[in-house]
Amino acid sequence: MRNKFIKKTLLYSGLSIILSIFLSFTYIFFPQLPESFDSNLRDTLFKIRGEIPNNETVFIIDIDEKSLQTLGQWPWSRDKISKILENLTNAEIGLIAFDVVFAEEDRTSPHKIFNQYNVKMDNIPNYDEIFAKTVASTPTILGYQFELEKDNEHVSKNAPSIPAIFVERNKNPEQNYLITATGTILNIPIVQDNAYSSGFFNNIPDESGIIRSVPLIISYDDAIYPSLALEVLRIITDTKRVDINYDPYGVKNVKLNNITIPTDRHGRILVNFRGKEKNFKYISALDIYNDKFNKEYIEGKVGLVGTSAAGLLDLRATPFESVYPGVEVHANVIDNIITGDFIYKASWIDGANLAIIFGLSIVVMLAITFTPFWYNPVITMIFLGTTLYGVYYALFTEGLVFNIFYPLVTIVAAAVIATLLDYFFEIKQEEAIKKKFASKVSKEVMDSLLLDPDNSTFSATQKEITVFFSDVRNFTNISESMPNATVLIEFLNEYMDPMTDIIIKEKGTVDKFIGDAIMAYWNAPGNVPDHAERAVVATLNQLHLIDELNKKVRQDPRFENTVKMSDKMGVDPIEIGIGLNTGVAVAGEMGSSQRSDYTVIGDPVNLGARLESLCKYYNSKCNISSFTKEQLTGSYIYRFIDLVTVKGKSEPIAIWQIHDYDRDESEHKLYKTSKQRLKDELELYHKAIELYKTAKFKEALEIFKDVNNWEDKSNKNIYDIYIERCEHYIEEPPTDFNGVFIHTTKG
Incomplete structure (x- = not known):
């Protein structure tokens, strides 16, 4: 085990x-x-977690539908945007960051229109100059975009100016892990040059089209540039030098003074989204333009200028929803870094x-x-x-x-x-x-047991069974005649195998082998309605087979000594006696917790064993009880053996011998006489038995002696037994004779 x-x-x-x-x-x-599967599974975890509050340091200045309807289609004239910046500055906002780029001159500017028509006038308002001065005089940083897909000759090659130093630490000079840009889409020079700083706002979706990470830094023209969110935080923390730390696998983190931002190997931050759209505070750009907003709320905070309007095409897909304003992605990044609530893939x-x-x-x-x-x-x-x-x-x-x-x-x-x-x-x-089971039970029983889901079949229960005991005669002499134990086992196997096959074929269960003896039973554990009939059929088939086995044994050189011994004794090498009894016994799994077996116990079993042991006494090959005989419906040749009480029992039991099937003469015969001759003998025998039972011992004795003188009589012992009894009772007549003989030994 x-x-x-x-x-x-x-x-x-x-x-x-x-x-x-x-x-x-x-x-x-x-x-x-499997990356998309993994990402989708993680998105599900975000949805399970649900929304969590942000720390309200960042809010959105929303170019929404209401603003577009009132202030006109985008882009608005720069004087309107300047007014928004001035109103925010007057409200003491901490920082303003644009998630939009002003890549073209303001076409609505008066000076632009006048120049178009060659009108020369002094003091014509230039909205771009006004906007540039406003940017310069307010806490404003601009946004721009990098071209990443290809080296487009129509894209600007200019680079923005960043008032900070970016230091790469422990970088492998032979490898560049950062996203590399091929060009820029900057604000017009007059605006870009007047800004204190700027940051790129590229949001790069993964292969499934969902924004899950945002680059904090991008490499362009051998220099490093910060994202809009990172630049906002650099300014807030007054960081002059940004450290980009590498490990052997790529970028490990980005450090701003005392803030360490873990990134993936390409310098991207995984966004710990706070929830669905509008998790952050949105204030309409129109309300700020009209100076109708809560000034106390925005004091000292960061305002991101962006749009939630569908027509301006700045909508993205995130783990929470498929339509999400791009500006709020930056708000999430800033909030993640401020609160230190990062999610990251450690090295x-x-x-x-x-x-x-x-x-x-x-x-x-x-x-x-x-x-x-x-x-x-x-x-x-x-x-x-x-x-x-x-x-x-x-x-x-x-x-x-x-x-x-x-x-x-x-x-x-x-x-x-x-x-x-x-x-x-x-x-x-x-x-x-x-x-293993096939060597003990029939296929039908085995299949029914395997189909029993609760093993209730094995539970101990009272059940009517027919029990079978067989034993090889003269086995002691046989074992002594064998040259060694191996040959003895081979001899037993020659006998046991076909005997077992016959029992199983008739739906019987082999309980155990006890040396040369076989114990079997019918109607347990599986149901066999005609169990008594099948037990008798199996018994007679075994007795029929003995002749063939003996011929085989006589031809096998291994068993030469056994054949000589049996011939000397005047018997066949293999002779068996079988006892059958039918009754209600206890059937079930019995034994210890370590070892158990399915078996049957009870008086019917004990009686079956006694009947087998009495075969030698009566010189019969098969003894059955009247309990078994009563259930038989087939045609058999019976001989009444005796009415006895066996050792340990007081109730008399009728014992019968089955000689053979009662079929035509073509059937194989167990006895060296014709079936008709056997029937004639049994007719006289049973007549003598009836006389014996009625205490007419002299008349019975005459018949017993007459039949005993037949040369081809089927059983010598039985006549000797009854002749001896009749002579005894004639000399000493019994009182109250009931025909019962008491056996004081087991056999």
């Missing part, structure tokens, strides 16, 4: 390691294959993910292997649920982004493989059980 456990453990551990290696190979060399996370794959594969497979088969779905769900909770906890409590897809696939794959293997081994075990 221990070896089987160890082998099974090693097998399943080996398979789990193979599975882990395969999944790890896919994880390392084909990372893009060691890949190693941890691989360790999780290996660990889950082994644990899940072994857990499923060594628990009952029907627990498999429960165990699988527990592991899936626990893993999802662990990933959820790590993501939103510790900020660690573990891979979700591979652990779940590992659990499911390990569970499926283990379940299939269990099923395969269950089939093999079932086949082994069938093979």
Whole structure:
């Protein structure tokens, strides 16, 4: 048992390691294959978490539909935007950042119109100059966009000026992990040059089209530039030098004074979205233009100028929803950094993910292997649920982004493989059980037992059965004649195999082999309605087969000594006696907690054993009780043997001998006489028995002696027994004779 456990453990551990290696190979060399699945699973966790509040440091200055309807279509004239900036500055806003770019001159500016018509006038308002002066005199930083897709010759090659130093630490000079731009879309020079600073607002969706990360820095023309969100925070924290720290895998983090921002290897921050659209405070640009807003609310805060209007095409897809203002993505990034509520993939996370794959594969497979088969779905769900909770906890409590897809696939794959293997081994075990059981019960009984889901068939219960006992005569002499134990076992197998096959063919159950003896029974554990009939048929078929077995034994050189011994004794090598009895016994699984067996016990079983042992006394080959005879419907040749009380019992029992089937003369005969001659003999015999039962001992004695003188009589012992009894009772007449003979020994 221990070896089987160890082998099974090693097998399943080996398979789990193979599975882990395969999944790890896919994880390392084909990372893009399941990435969208992994991201979608993480999006689901965001939705499960739900919305969380922001710290209200950032709000949105919204170029909304209401503003467009009143102030006109975008772009507005720069004087209107200047007024918005002035009103915000007067309200003592902390910082204004534009998520829009002013890449063209204001076509509505009066000086532009006058120049178009060659009208020369002094003091004509120039809205671009007004806007530039306003930008310069207000806490405003501008936004711009990098061209990333291709090197477009029509795109500007100018670079914005950033009043800060960017230092790359521990960078591998041979590799550039940062996103690299090919050009810029800047504000017009007069506006760009008057701004204190600016930042790019590129939001780059992943392959599924969803914004999940935002680049904090981009490389352009061998220089590094900050995003709008990073530049806002650099200014807020008064950081003069931005450190970009690398490890062997790429960018590790970006540092602003005392703030360390973890990023992925490409310098992107994973956005810990606060929720759906409008999680941040939105103030309409029109309300600010009209100076109708809560000035106390915006004091000292950061206002991001952007749009939620669908027509301006700045809508993105995020984990929470498919339509989300791009400006609010920047608000989320700023809020994440201010609160330190980051989610990130640590540099060691890949190693941890691989360790999780290996660990889950082994644990899940072994857990499923060594628990009952029907627990498999429960165990699988527990592991899936626990893993999802662990990933959820790590993501939103510790900020660690573990891979979700591979652990779940590992659990499911390990569970499926283990379940299939269990099923395969269950089939093999079932086949082994069938093979083992097939040596004891019939196929019909075996199948019914295997189909019994609650094993109620094996519970102890009272049941009417027909019990069978057989024994080889002169077995002591046979065993002594064998040259060694091996040949003795071979001899027994030659006998036991066909005897067992006959019992099983007749739907019997072999209970046990006791040396040369066989114990079997019918109608347990499976139901066999004609159990008595089948027991008798099996008995007669066994007796018929003995002739063939004896011929086989005589021709086998291994058993030469046994043949000589039997010939010397005047008997066949194999002679058997069989006892059958029918009655209600206790049938069920019995034994200890360590070892048990299905068997039958009770008086009917004991009587069956006594009947078999009396075969030698009466010189019969098959003794059956009247309880068995009463249930028989077939045609058989019977001989009444005796009315006796066996040892340990006081009630008399009628014993009958079955000679053979009562069929035509073509049937094989067990006795060296014709069936008609046997019937003639039995007719006289039963006549003498009736005389004996009525105490007419002299008349009975004459018949018994007459038949006993027949040369081809079928049974000598029985006549000797009754002749002796009649002579005894003639000399000493009994009182109250009832025909019952008391056996004081077992046989």
